[in-house]
Amino acid sequence: METIAEAEVNQTMSESKEQSTSTPEPVSSALEDVLSDTSLSYVQRLQRATTIELNTLFKLAAPAIVVYLLNNVTSMATQIFCGHLGNLELAAASLGNNGIQIFAYGVMLGMGSAVETLCGQSYGAHKYGMLGIYLQRSAILLMATGIPLTFIYIFSKPLLLLLGESSEIASAASIFVYGLIPQIFAYAANFPIQKFLQAQSIVTPSAIISAATLVFHLIVTWLVVYRLGWGLLGASLVLSLSWWIVVVAQFVYILMSSRCKETWSGFSLLAFSGLWDFLKLSAASGVMLCLETWYYQILVLIAGLLEDAEIALDSLSICMTISGWVYMIAVGFNAAASVRVSNELGAGHPKSASFAVIIVTLSSFFIAVILAMVVLILRHVISYAFTSGATVEEAVSELAPFLVVAIILNGVQPVLSGVAVGCGWQAFVAYVNVGCYYVVGIPLGALLGFKFNLGAKGIWSGMITGTLIQTIILIWVTFRTNWDREVEKSRDRLDKWADNKEDEPLLSSS
Numbered sequence: 001m002e003t004i005a006e007a008e009v010n011q012t013m014s015e016s017k018e019q020s021t022s023t024p025e026p027v028s029s030a031l032e033d034v035l036s037d038t039s040l041s042y043v044q045r046l047q048r049a050t051t052i053e054l055n056t057l058f059k060l061a062a063p064a065i066v067v068y069l070l071n072n073v074t075s076m077a078t079q080i081f082c083g084h085l086g087n088l089e090l091a092a093a094s095l096g097n098n099g100i101q102i103f104a105y106g107v108m109l110g111m112g113s114a115v116e117t118l119c120g121q122s123y124g125a126h127k128y129g130m131l132g133i134y135l136q137r138s139a140i141l142l143m144a145t146g147i148p149l150t151f152i153y154i155f156s157k158p159l160l161l162l163l164g165e166s167s168e169i170a171s172a173a174s175i176f177v178y179g180l181i182p183q184i185f186a187y188a189a190n191f192p193i194q195k196f197l198q199a200q201s202i203v204t205p206s207a208i209i210s211a212a213t214l215v216f217h218l219i220v221t222w223l224v225v226y227r228l229g230w231g232l233l234g235a236s237l238v239l240s241l242s243w244w245i246v247v248v249a250q251f252v253y254i255l256m257s258s259r260c261k262e263t264w265s266g267f268s269l270l271a272f273s274g275l276w277d278f279l280k281l282s283a284a285s286g287v288m289l290c291l292e293t294w295y296y297q298i299l300v301l302i303a304g305l306l307e308d309a310e311i312a313l314d315s316l317s318i319c320m321t322i323s324g325w326v327y328m329i330a331v332g333f334n335a336a337a338s339v340r341v342s343n344e345l346g347a348g349h350p351k352s353a354s355f356a357v358i359i360v361t362l363s364s365f366f367i368a369v370i371l372a373m374v375v376l377i378l379r380h381v382i383s384y385a386f387t388s389g390a391t392v393e394e395a396v397s398e399l400a401p402f403l404v405v406a407i408i409l410n411g412v413q414p415v416l417s418g419v420a421v422g423c424g425w426q427a428f429v430a431y432v433n434v435g436c437y438y439v440v441g442i443p444l445g446a447l448l449g450f451k452f453n454l455g456a457k458g459i460w461s462g463m464i465t466g467t468l469i470q471t472i473i474l475i476w477v478t479f480r481t482n483w484d485r486e487v488e489k490s491r492d493r494l495d496k497w498a499d500n501k502e503d504e505p506l507l508s509s510s
Helices: 004-018 030-036 042-083 087-124 129-154 156-162 167-178 181-199 204-227 231-256 275-303 309-346 350-377 390-409 413-423 426-451 455-478 483-496
Strands: 505-507
Touching: 030 042, 030 350, 042 087, 042 181, 042 204, 042 231, 042 309, 042 350, 087 129, 087 156, 087 167, 087 181, 087 231, 087 275, 087 309, 087 413, 087 426, 087 483, 129 156, 129 167, 129 181, 129 275, 156 167, 167 231, 181 204, 181 231, 181 309, 204 231, 275 309, 275 413, 275 426, 275 455, 309 350, 309 390, 309 413, 309 455, 309 483, 350 390, 350 413, 350 483, 390 455, 413 426, 413 455, 413 483, 426 455
Parallel strands: none
Antiparallel strands: none
């Protein structure tokens, strides 16, 4: 039974529908019908179901991969521009990006995945009117979260010194970080908007916007860094500006597109109701992802404590950047997995949800293996994209085997995390991450790196061990899941999140 709030929102949506010939496309039951068709042999069902799912998956995953790759390339381009100013600038930009900025990125992206769960399942259940409300609630909470994060950026230099970084690197990194403060609030707006669109399988517009923004970013960064001579601060300010351009362009698309007429009815006071419960789900989501992003961040910070820290930090940061770039492909599959699973659960299709998990995991894994082989072949030249130093090149080539293993693992683990988000398992995954990363990975990496004098190799060995254990646990849990029960949980969750207020929208987009 619909609540008063849902009735009010859906009534508004119905009025918008009369003015538009384009309506949300319901989640197809074709895959569920094929998997349930006992008149077909097992092989026939498998062949037809695979064809259907691959077609659906790559329509989602391909543009999502483009979005995440382009966003990552935008940040990586800034790091490359800074790297060609000198090794100190490369270390500063690497520490700023991988040591400080990724902290806020993890918080905002993680908390934004609450939108991914609720919007995805609501869309599958045809409760279109609630998507815009969830988007606004998330944006409110993330903007508020951005305020305390700002102080971490402001006091980044003493924090880095407290963590044992050299005064020279800490000073340069803090200058870079100051220019990233506006980016915090761009994240707060971007991730809810992005998840709102992805839940409706609207991904291509975001890819086009990201591509256009990248072109702008490259041109303006080159002018600011090399022509105007603004150095690290100028490079980071341009990066913040580029993220805000993406936010504004995506929101304009929501306001103008007929595809969002039923899911966005304007700003509403409903967004301020139920914030506490929404915060709890967002916090669980944030902790889940932050424990992953902080894991890699801590490893970079630990590398800064090694002897000859500049070379160790440069080589590890280059490998982490390459791993992160390839990781964006898996994150694209992560988004697709989350959308597919949440949509199918919301639509009441347990067999489709289960089958989608298998196809998306295998697809991401095979692509990761191919990319790992490419990286291994190019291990002696990939560092020259970041710096011309021969010493760094040698260090990077020695770390290449560890990079290859990390790439393969990252072809599976993010996808299973996407499945967890689609199902609403964020709190469980958070506990898994604590054990695998902070009880095993980091202590083992520190032990191998310092006690056994293995340096960056030892640190990364610990990281890989933690990721491997986490991946095994997620595989075991995912493939033992009772998907019929998950459908029931999805229905209960959507009922629980229904509100009972009757506020009118403050500003309609129609």
